[in-house]
Amino acid sequence: MSTPMIAILDDEPQIRRMLGEALAEAGFRTAIFSRATEFEAALKRTAPDVCLVDLGLPDRDGLALVHRLALESGAAIIIISGRAQVQDRVTGLELGADDYIIKPFDPAEVVARIRARLRKGRDAGGGATTARFENWSAHFDRYVLAAPDGREVPFSHAEGEVLRLFLQSPKRLISRAQMQESLGGAAGDSFDRAMDVRISRLRTKLDEDPRNPRLIKTIYGAGYIFLGDVSWS
């Protein structure tokens, strides 16, 4: 499955254009239809990964179409509708839709929801699993750290918890108390020493100079701060 294919079915030209542009920009292939008959004919030739269907179609009952799609097609189905009542949403979802977006909508949210559907459908590798920072990359699915020189350093679960905490809020102070809370340690006890050791081990794996750490900086009496630009993917 190279680039996912998104099918759009809507009778309003404006919305077709808006969605088409947003999805193309997001890197999807698109197939755009204004009438249900064309749409169904196309489905027999190629199977899209996600179908965006407007319920307010002039030439066919939208809900019936959704139901048929849900039964026969393997695609994820996202309803787009002007009908905002809870009952409408419930019946749409019960009939087999995977999501229900209300007009007017923001294209960015549509893209995000499509991505969410594709994630689940493709394989179970959910969310962003790797973080990149300063020529390093941390792969949380494999528990491996890739150094700038290409070397791979495995890290343990304990180290990973600390690392993830840092990478989730870089350039922000993380107090020791916050860490203990997040790492499930009972406060007060001598667990704080264990945390120091975790950080120490993490630092050696990150090739930090103990005298002058560049990534994990200690703020005396307050906590730690992770410098470095982080991007998740």
Place this chain on the structure above:
Amino acid sequence: MSTPMIAILDDEPQIRRMLGEALAEAGFRTAIFSRATEFEAALKRTAPDVCLVDLGLPDRDGLALVHRLALESGAAIIIISGRAQVQDRVTGLELGADDYIIKPFDPAEVVARIRARLRKGRDAGGGATTARFENWSAHFDRYVLAAPDGREVPFSHAEGEVLRLFLQSPKRLISRAQMQESLGGAAGDSFDRAMDVRISRLRTKLDEDPRNPRLIKTIYGAGYIFLGDVSWS
């Protein structure tokens, strides 16, 4: 999967009660938590099918929690939030959430969206009997494993249970407690040693190098993780 288990994490008693009643009435099992630490502790023992998470938690950054769940748990994640901005929804979904519901909400819609998530989850590997991964294939109808070189290796029922668990949630951390629960073992007992043995046998059948397993990786103190892309048929 008998009756699905829904975990709820919210700090407002009112909402906890409302959701709890609605989900119980809809026929789900529920596990309700008011604080993130309790919630995380429970996750180590048992794996819910869907997690409803409120972002406005007092004791933890909700988005970080969602991200962690997306990385480590196989459950579908539905965010419930009072923050209604499009940007909030997009970041929530990008971090790995499967859906985003805005307060105030109607319990009926929550139930409908949960059902939509469960539907998709079940489709993946529901009636399928064969799983393919990394040039291997596991035939659960015949209790046979086909190696990349064509050799056929039979596996027992006990081994199959473990293998199925892995193949149903690949690239996800599976804690030992969750395994025991899934495999019907009594907790705390010396049954955990039996699990090790099962996995050990499975590893030898999968031709794993004991020093450097490529498929079934041990996360010391946390559980196991199955690497490798899986597709069911």
Place this chain on the structure above:
DNA sequence: TCGCAATCCTTACGAATTGTTACATGGGGC
């Protein structure tokens, strides 16, 4: 019912990882 075989659990011991202790280092107030 008995015996046989296959499977599975339990035990035991070695190996790997993590928490703990102890001591060294360095920062900050006086």
Place this chain on the structure above:
DNA sequence: GCCCCATGTAACAATTCGTAAGGATTGCGA
């Protein structure tokens, strides 16, 4: 400069995990 306390880290202890070997259980056929 001196003292106190927070932090770094090496060395040790405790815990967790891998797996070989032996015993218990189950299922099957006679």
